[in-house]
Structures are given as structure tokens and as C-alpha cells.
Amino acid sequence: AQKITQTQPGMFVQEKEAVTLDCTYDTSDPSYGLFWYKQPSSGEMIFLIYQGSYDQQNATEGRYSLNFQKARKSANLVISASQLGDSAMYFCAMRESMDQAGTALIFGKGTTLSVSS
Amino acid sequence: DTGVSQDPRHKITKRGQNVTFRCDPISEHNRLYWYRQTLGQGPEFLTYFQNEAQLEKSRLLSDRFSAERPKGSFSTLEIQRTEQGDSAMYLCASSLGLREKLFFGSGTQLSVL
Numbered sequence: 001a002q003k004i005t006q007t008q009p010g011m012f013v014q015e016k017e018a019v020t021l022d023c024t025y026d027t028s029d030p031s032y033g034l035f036w037y038k039q040p041s042s043g044e045m046i047f048l049i050y051q052g053s054y055d056q057q058n059a060t061e062g063r064y065s066l067n068f069q070k071a072r073k074s075a076n077l078v079i080s081a082s083q084l085g086d087s088a089m090y091f092c093a094m095r096e097s098m099d100q101a102g103t104a105l106i107f108g109k110g111t112t113l114s115v116s117s
Numbered sequence: 118d119t120g121v122s123q124d125p126r127h128k129i130t131k132r133g134q135n136v137t138f139r140c141d142p143i144s145e146h147n148r149l150y151w152y153r154q155t156l157g158q159g160p161e162f163l164t165y166f167q168n169e170a171q172l173e174k175s176r177l178l179s180d181r182f183s184a185e186r187p188k189g190s191f192s193t194l195e196i197q198r199t200e201q202g203d204s205a206m207y208l209c210a211s212s213l214g215l216r217e218k219l220f221f222g223s224g225t226q227l228s229v230l
């Protein structure tokens with residue numbers, strides 16, 4: 001079974017509008033971390049935001065916020081006031097057993113976001 | 118701090134040849150990861166080191182793939198007897214500590230003809 005599911009292959013949004021990118025995850029581990037990365041057409045992977053499973057509040061980083069719904073196992077990324085430079089591929093990722101050394105970050109298949117003027 | 122660097126940026130090889138890629142992580146980072154990414158897909162985990170110890174290896178990684186991280190500094194990923202299905206972007210990432218974000222290199226694009 002897939003650990004990270006991103007069901008939206010592509011999303012389209014107008015500049016200055018907000019957009020939500022969906023991510024659901026599957027784990028029975030009580031300690032895990034959820035990450036979002038951005039990959040523009042240039043190819044570099046850019047870290048956006050992190051949410052720990054024990055964090056009480058939803059994470060925010062500037063225009064990025066993470067809508068963390070633990071019971072539903074979802075960790076949607078919300079981008080407010082979209083900009084043309086936000087056009088990129090966005091990946092949700094999860095690492096289980098956050099306090100143990102031997103676990104890796106696993107990525108979803110990604111969502112392509114296109115922002116138009 | 119110059120970030121994670123990977124060498125070469127591009128590699129073209131013929132099927133059956135061996136190739137080796139190098140990754141230099143951020144100097145104080147003790148964790149190093151290798152991922153493989155094909156067009157339009159998410160990065161696929163290959164293997165992971167903490168210092169010089171290889172702690173996890175994907176079941177998808179065939180015995181033609183081997184990775185090392187001598188002295189816990191740079192890492193190499195070798196692919197023996199390359200196949201056309203090995204064509205992909207190979208990404209290296211490093212992090213400091215268990216809860217830290219990953220910093221990625223620009224990747225090595227491998228094309229197997």
C-alpha cells in the first residue's frame with residue numbers, strides 16, 4: 001500500500017488566489033513527520049514546511065500552511081496569494097519513527113501546480 | 118556552506134557499462150540519502166547513511182547498485198552493468214539530526230543508451 005497519496009496530478013490557479021494541494025498518508029506509527037517540498041522546472045528540491053505528528057498546531061511558513069487532520073490522516077498544503085513563481089511540482093513526504101535513526105523520507109507522486117496571471 | 122553538490126551533472130553511458138556518481142553533503146550533516154527520480158514522478162528512496170553506516174536500503178535496489186560513504190563524508194553510488202531502465206535523475210540529500218529537513222543536490226541525470 002502506498003504510504004503517501006497525492007490524488008491531484010495537476011492543479012490550476014489564478015495569481016493571488018489560494019490553493020490547496022491534497023496529501024493523505026498511511027502509518028500506524030505514532031511518531032512521524034510530514035514534509036512538503038517544491039520542485040520547479042529547474043529541478044532542485046526546495047523544502048517548504050514540516051509538521052510533526054505530536055505538534056498541536058498546524059505548521060505555517062510565510063504563505064504556506066499545512067492543514068493537518070490527524071484522524072483523517074491528511075496533511076494538505078495551503079498556498080495563500082499564489083504567485084507565478086509558485087508554478088512547480090509539489091511533493092508530500094513522510095518519515096516514520098522520527099526518533100529512530102533508521103528510517104527514510106518517503107515521497108508521494110506529486111502534484112503539478114500551474115499559476116496563471 | 119555551499120550546499121549539497123553532486124558530480125557529474127549529466128552522464129551518458131552505454132548499456133552494460135558501470136557508472137559512479139559522487140555526492141558531497143553539507144559539511145556538518147551526518148545523514149545522507151540517495152533517491153532516484155523519473156520524469157513526472159516523486160523521488161524514490163534508494164538508500165540512506167548515518168555517518169558511515171548504511172542504515173537502510175530499498176528493496177527495489179538490485180544488487181547492481183552499491184553505495185558507500187567512507188569516513189562519513191562524501192558518498193558514492195555505483196551502478197554496475199547499467200540497463201536502460203536505470204535512466205533517471207539520481208538525487209542526493211543530506212540532513213543534520215533526526216528531525217531536520219533534507220537539503221537536496223541538483224542531481225545527476227543518467228541516460229543509458
